[in-house]
Amino acid sequence: MNFKTLELTDNKLRWIDQTKLPLEVVYKISDDYNEIITAIKRLEIRGAPAIGIAAGYSFAIAAHKAQDVSEKFILNVADQLNASRPTAVNLFWAVARMVEMYHKYKDESKKVIIEELFFEAKCIHNEDIEMCLGIGKHGAELIKDGDTILTHCNAGALATGGIGTALAVIYTCKAQGKTLKVFADETRPLLQGARLTAWELQQENIDVTLITDNTAGMLMRLGKIDHVIVGADRVTANGDVANKIGTYAVAVLAKENNIPFYVAVPESTFDRSLETGDEIIIEERSSEEVTKGFGNQTAPDGVKVYSPAFDVTPAKYISYYITDTGLKKGMRE
Amino acid sequence: MNFKTLELTDNKLRWIDQTKLPLEVVYKISDDYNEIITAIKRLEIRGAPAIGIAAGYSFAIAAHKAQDVSEKFILNVADQLNASRPTAVNLFWAVARMVEMYHKYKDESKKVIIEELFFEAKCIHNEDIEMCLGIGKHGAELIKDGDTILTHCNAGALATGGIGTALAVIYTCKAQGKTLKVFADETRPLLQGARLTAWELQQENIDVTLITDNTAGMLMRLGKIDHVIVGADRVTANGDVANKIGTYAVAVLAKENNIPFYVAVPESTFDRSLETGDEIIIEERSSEEVTKGFGNQTAPDGVKVYSPAFDVTPAKYISYYITDTGLKKGMRE
Numbered sequence: 001m002n003f004k005t006l007e008l009t010d011n012k013l014r015w016i017d018q019t020k021l022p023l024e025v026v027y028k029i030s031d032d033y034n035e036i037i038t039a040i041k042r043l044e045i046r047g048a049p050a051i052g053i054a055a056g057y058s059f060a061i062a063a064h065k066a067q068d069v070s071e072k073f074i075l076n077v078a079d080q081l082n083a084s085r086p087t088a089v090n091l092f093w094a095v096a097r098m099v100e101m102y103h104k105y106k107d108e109s110k111k112v113i114i115e116e117l118f119f120e121a122k123c124i125h126n127e128d129i130e131m132c133l134g135i136g137k138h139g140a141e142l143i144k145d146g147d148t149i150l151t152h153c154n155a156g157a158l159a160t161g162g163i164g165t166a167l168a169v170i171y172t173c174k175a176q177g178k179t180l181k182v183f184a185d186e187t188r189p190l191l192q193g194a195r196l197t198a199w200e201l202q203q204e205n206i207d208v209t210l211i212t213d214n215t216a217g218m219l220m221r222l223g224k225i226d227h228v229i230v231g232a233d234r235v236t237a238n239g240d241v242a243n244k245i246g247t248y249a250v251a252v253l254a255k256e257n258n259i260p261f262y263v264a265v266p267e268s269t270f271d272r273s274l275e276t277g278d279e280i281i282i283e284e285r286s287s288e289e290v291t292k293g294f295g296n297q298t299a300p301d302g303v304k305v306y307s308p309a310f311d312v313t314p315a316k317y318i319s320y321y322i323t324d325t326g327l328k329k330g331m332r333e
Numbered sequence: 334m335n336f337k338t339l340e341l342t343d344n345k346l347r348w349i350d351q352t353k354l355p356l357e358v359v360y361k362i363s364d365d366y367n368e369i370i371t372a373i374k375r376l377e378i379r380g381a382p383a384i385g386i387a388a389g390y391s392f393a394i395a396a397h398k399a400q401d402v403s404e405k406f407i408l409n410v411a412d413q414l415n416a417s418r419p420t421a422v423n424l425f426w427a428v429a430r431m432v433e434m435y436h437k438y439k440d441e442s443k444k445v446i447i448e449e450l451f452f453e454a455k456c457i458h459n460e461d462i463e464m465c466l467g468i469g470k471h472g473a474e475l476i477k478d479g480d481t482i483l484t485h486c487n488a489g490a491l492a493t494g495g496i497g498t499a500l501a502v503i504y505t506c507k508a509q510g511k512t513l514k515v516f517a518d519e520t521r522p523l524l525q526g527a528r529l530t531a532w533e534l535q536q537e538n539i540d541v542t543l544i545t546d547n548t549a550g551m552l553m554r555l556g557k558i559d560h561v562i563v564g565a566d567r568v569t570a571n572g573d574v575a576n577k578i579g580t581y582a583v584a585v586l587a588k589e590n591n592i593p594f595y596v597a598v599p600e601s602t603f604d605r606s607l608e609t610g611d612e613i614i615i616e617e618r619s620s621e622e623v624t625k626g627f628g629n630q631t632a633p634d635g636v637k638v639y640s641p642a643f644d645v646t647p648a649k650y651i652s653y654y655i656t657d658t659g660l661k662k663g664m665r666e
Binding site: 188221297300 | 354355356516519520521522524527528531532535540541542543544545546547548549550551552554577578579581582585586589623624626627628629630631632633634635636637638639640641644645
C-alpha cells in the first residue's frame, strides 16, 4: 500500500489523521497513550479493526513509558482505553487481550513485561493483516479481469491494520494483474465513500468514480455494475447483516438487477448470539450530520430528522459472505 | 398556502428567492423583465411549471413597460426568455403561447395588446393552479387518515404556480382533515428535499421528517411507509418515468416491500413522441455539486465523478399515475 493507516515505529505509534482526509495527508506520531486515546476519540483513527490495533499498541506504549507497571496503573490504562469509543467491540476485545497478557507476565521483570506486551500488540496487528489478506484472496476468486465493482461506505485499508475487507478484494485483484473499475457511493450522512474510499483507491491507482448514493440504482439497471461488495459491522446467526445505512437499498437493487451482492467480513464479525438482524439495536446519529453536513446549513431550522447509523440487510439478499477462511454461499437464489 | 411562489401584483412580479431557502424567506418584486430573466437563470425561480408562469408574466411586463410594442421588440424579449434555461420545455411552451397572443392582437392599440398579454399570462398561471388542484383531488382518493408518505426531491408548491404535484396530494389530504406524516428524502446532490420540500411542508404545518436518501429503504422494510409519491419530468408512451436521480431506487424498494408507488404528473408531462425511457438523454451535472456540495470539499482532488441529473423508472414499478384528469393504473402488479 502507498499509505499506512497505523504503524509501530521505534516504540511509537504513527497514524494517518483521518479527520484531515481527503484534503491533507497528515501523519501523526506519539509515544503518549493519552494522545492516542484522544486520536481515537476524535476519529483520527477509525474503523473497528484499526481501533483495536491502536488500543493494543497504546497499552504497550503506556507500560513502556511508565515508571512502574503496577496492576493499578495497567488497569487504569485499560479503563481509559475502553472508554474512548463506547461501542467498539474490537476495542474491548483487544484491551482484554492485553490485560490478560499483563497478568500472565506481571511477576516478571519490567523488561519482560514490556517485550511481551509489544509482542502481543504486534500479534493483534499481524492477525488483522492476515485476515485482510485472506478475505482478499477468497474474494478475488469471484472477480475477473475487466469487471466493475460498486462499494458503499469505507471497508478499506483505512479501517483496518491491513488492506481492508471489501476493498481487500479489489487490492488483491489488482495484485493479480486484473484491471478493475470501481464506483464508490459517497455514503451520506458522513460521506465515508467520498472522503475515504475514493481517497484510498486513488492512492493505489485504482480506477474509481465517485457517485451519489442516488446514482447506484441507475448504474445497476443500465448493466454498468458486475459485483457489489460491502463490509459489515455484524452478521447474525441467520445470516442477516448490519452495515452502514443504505446497504439494504444497494442489496435490493443488486437482486432486482441480477448482480451478485457480497459481504466481506472476518469470521470474528459473525455474532451467533443474535438469532436475526431484528435483534440488533439501531444507533441514531445526530440531526446536525444531516442538516449541517459539511459546512453550510442545508435544511430549515427545527426540522425533524431521522438518521440511523446502519440498517439490516436480510440474508436472502446476500450471494456470498467473503471471509478470511473462505467463501460462504448466501441465501440469495 | 402560507407562502406564494409567484404572484402578479400591480403589474409587477413578486417571487420567493429560492436560492435563499431554507435559511431566509426573501420575497423579491420587479417590473423589469431583465431582472426576472436573471432570477430564472439564478434558480431563484425553479421548477418547470413555475418557470413557464414567470416567463408569461415577464413577457406581459416587458410589453407594458416598453415605449413601443413592436414585433421586433417582442421577438427579442421572446428570444431572451427562451435563452434563460435552455432545457425547460414549459418555458418554450409559455413563450410561444405569449408570442401567438401578441400576433393575434398586434394591430390593436397598445392598451389592448397589454391587456390581452396580461390576461394570457394569468391564464397560464390559473391553468397551472387548476392542474395542481386536480392532481391533489385525485391523489387524495388513494390516501387515508393517519397514513405515512415518502417523497423524493421537490414536486411541491415551490415548483409550480399552485400547490404542487406530488405535494398537492398531501396538501389536499390536509384540507380534507386527514392527518399525515411525511418523510422527505434529502435528494443529493442538490438537496431539494432538505432545502425545499422540508421547508414548504413546515410552512403548511405538515408533520415532516428529513432523512438521507440512504434511509428510505430501511423505513420501507420496517413498515413505516404506506405510500411513495414523486413527481416526474417526463413520462414516455410506454409509461416509463424520467425524474430526479434516485427515483428508480425508491421505486424498486417500494415494489420489494409491497408499498404502492405513485407518480403525480399533469397530462402535459406525458410525452408520447418517445416510445420508452431508453430514448431519454440523461443530463450530467457538474462534479463540484458532489465534491463541494455543502460548502466544504468532501472528496479528494481530481476524483472522477458521475452525476446524472435524473434516472428512468420503468413502467412496471408504477402503481398509479396521478394526473389532473384522474388516476391511471400503472403496470405494477
